[in-house]
Amino acid sequence: MHRRKFIQNMALLSLMSPFIKLNASTNKKIVVVGAGIIGASIAYELSNLGIKTILIDKYKAGSGTSGSSFNWINATYPKKPYSYNYIAQLGLKAFKDIQNDLNYDIQWNGSLEWANSKESQKELIDEVNKLMRYQTFTKHKIINHNKANILESNLNFRDNINIVHSEDDGVIDTNEFIKLLIDRINFNGSQVIEECEYKNIKYTNNTISSIITSKGEIAANQIVFACGIDTNKIFNKKLLKSPEPGIIIKSKPHKKIINKIIYGPGIHLYQQKDGRVIIGEQGLLERNDINKFSDYPSQFDSKLMENKYVNKIISIGKTFFNEIESLDINEVKIGWRPIPLDEKPIIGRLNYDKNIYIATMHSGITLGPIVGKLVAKELTQNKELSILDGFRPGRFL
Numbered sequence: 498m499h500r501r502k503f504i505q506n507m508a509l510l511s512l513m514s515p516f517i518k519l520n521a522s523t524n525k526k527i528v529v530v531g532a533g534i535i536g537a538s539i540a541y542e543l544s545n546l547g548i549k550t551i552l553i554d555k556y557k558a559g560s561g562t563s564g565s566s567f568n569w570i571n572a573t574y575p576k577k578p579y580s581y582n583y584i585a586q587l588g589l590k591a592f593k594d595i596q597n598d599l600n601y602d603i604q605w606n607g608s609l610e611w612a613n614s615k616e617s618q619k620e621l622i623d624e625v626n627k628l629m630r631y632q633t634f635t636k637h638k639i640i641n642h643n644k645a646n647i648l649e650s651n652l653n654f655r656d657n658i659n660i661v662h663s664e665d666d667g668v669i670d671t672n673e674f675i676k677l678l679i680d681r682i683n684f685n686g687s688q689v690i691e692e693c694e695y696k697n698i699k700y701t702n703n704t705i706s707s708i709i710t711s712k713g714e715i716a717a718n719q720i721v722f723a724c725g726i727d728t729n730k731i732f733n734k735k736l737l738k739s740p741e742p743g744i745i746i747k748s749k750p751h752k753k754i755i756n757k758i759i760y761g762p763g764i765h766l767y768q769q770k771d772g773r774v775i776i777g778e779q780g781l782l783e784r785n786d787i788n789k790f791s792d793y794p795s796q797f798d799s800k801l802m803e804n805k806y807v808n809k810i811i812s813i814g815k816t817f818f819n820e821i822e823s824l825d826i827n828e829v830k831i832g833w834r835p836i837p838l839d840e841k842p843i844i845g846r847l848n849y850d851k852n853i854y855i856a857t858m859h860s861g862i863t864l865g866p867i868v869g870k871l872v873a874k875e876l877t878q879n880k881e882l883s884i885l886d887g888f889r890p891g892r893f894l
């Protein structure tokens with residue numbers, strides 16, 4: 498059957514189905530709560546394995562942290578310990594597999610990183626040296642400003658002789674990527690329901706039988722919570738620190754001016770395939786401004802405050818990238834990082850109910866596809882993979 502026709506038929510079928518019956522005919526009824534990159538990757542892998550999965554989100558898919566991320570795929574410092582770095586290395590490989598499967602063109606353009614102050618520069622090189630003592634690591638080279646200028650002629654590296662070139666890094670457009678995952682989930686006969694908020698679990702004879710949502714009841718015998726910064730609220734327990742905000746600026750498409758991911762002093766940036774320049778900052782938001790936010794907004798509610806930070810970012814950027822002033826700023830967002838208390842991913846079943854699974858982490862863009870694969874394997878084969886041993890929720894719950 499033609500692919501588009503198939504998708505239309507699936508959409509029609511699901512419209513006709515009474516809600517409760519959506520999942521009712523299969524043995525495994527898995528509902529994934531949260532359609533950011535983590536939940537969408539898990540549902541994608543499950544649906545590829547032929548498991549009819551329902552992925553729900555209280556808002557639109559990709560509208561949480563994933564939609565306000567810097568989108569850098571990397572396995573660099575300071576991902577510690579080795580088990581965390583290693584899973585990120587596998588993350589890069591998983592992206593290479595998935596890019597073929599989804600026919601998605603990832604920019605594997607590598608990154609350049611350096612600092613201004615002597616102390617920060619020393620810290621950076623120490624971190625790289627630690628990384629290089631791991632059993633395996635992604636490719637890194639230390640290059641000087643002359644070599645760096647061959648790679649990036651529009652940047653001013655001054656006389657820095659210790660610029661870290663991480664050759665394997667890449668970037669995606671996460672919203673575009675999630676959209677492709679969702680198209681495939683639907684194509685595989687699974688279902689994505691937006692604006693559907695998880696409220697509670699219903700048990701029958703002490704076993705999960707469904708979840709209660711804002712749109713009604715959905716049959717389920719296993720639930721995966723991939724709820725990012727909402728994880729504490731869902732479990733009514735502190736598993737994550739207070740979310741840390743970051744500003745992301747996007748320009749309108751611009752002529753090609755940057756080749757790599759640039760992690761410079763104070764700000765970081767790269768250029769998307771369509772010419773948009775994406776800029777992030779490093780800890781610029783002031784605590785008294787953060788305290789004024791309520792409920793983790795994705796945008797500034799005051800133009801005055803927004804301009805204050807855009808101007809700061811531009812003036813920091815000008816110290817090494819003059820062209821930043823010529824960019825036409827199109828969008829300014831605030832993203833909120835889901836950071837577990839010990840900063841390591843939380844992935845696995847709960848000890849008190851093996852049918853409830855959590856997947857929450859920072860660096861979730863890098864880790865999305867590999868976490869999707871590993872979680873789908875654990876859920877379908879009833880396994881506990883040793884590679885995830887250090888990340889189990891049992892350390893908190």
Ligand SMILES: Cc1cc2nc3c(=O)[nH]c(=O)nc-3n(C[C@H](O)[C@H](O)[C@H](O)COP(=O)(O)OP(=O)(O)OC[C@H]3O[C@@H](n4cnc5c(N)ncnc54)[C@H](O)[C@@H]3O)c2cc1C
Pocket residue numbers: 530531532533534535536553554555556557558559560561562563564565566567568569570571693694695696723724725726727741742743744745777831832833834835856857858859860861862863864
């Ligand atoms: C500024 C910034 C820059 C970053 N840069 C990078 C980077 O370069 N590389 C990298 O690897 N990582 C980066 N990260 C981290 C990365 O973006 C996150 O780790 C990742 O997006 C988390 O994805 P997620 O799917 O877990 O969460 P989310 O994308 O937040 O998805 C969770 C979803 O759950 C939904 N949800 C919550 N509660 C409910 C409920 N009750 N019912 C239904 N749905 C619910 C939400 O609506 C949301 O859509 C960055 C983060 C920020 C903020």
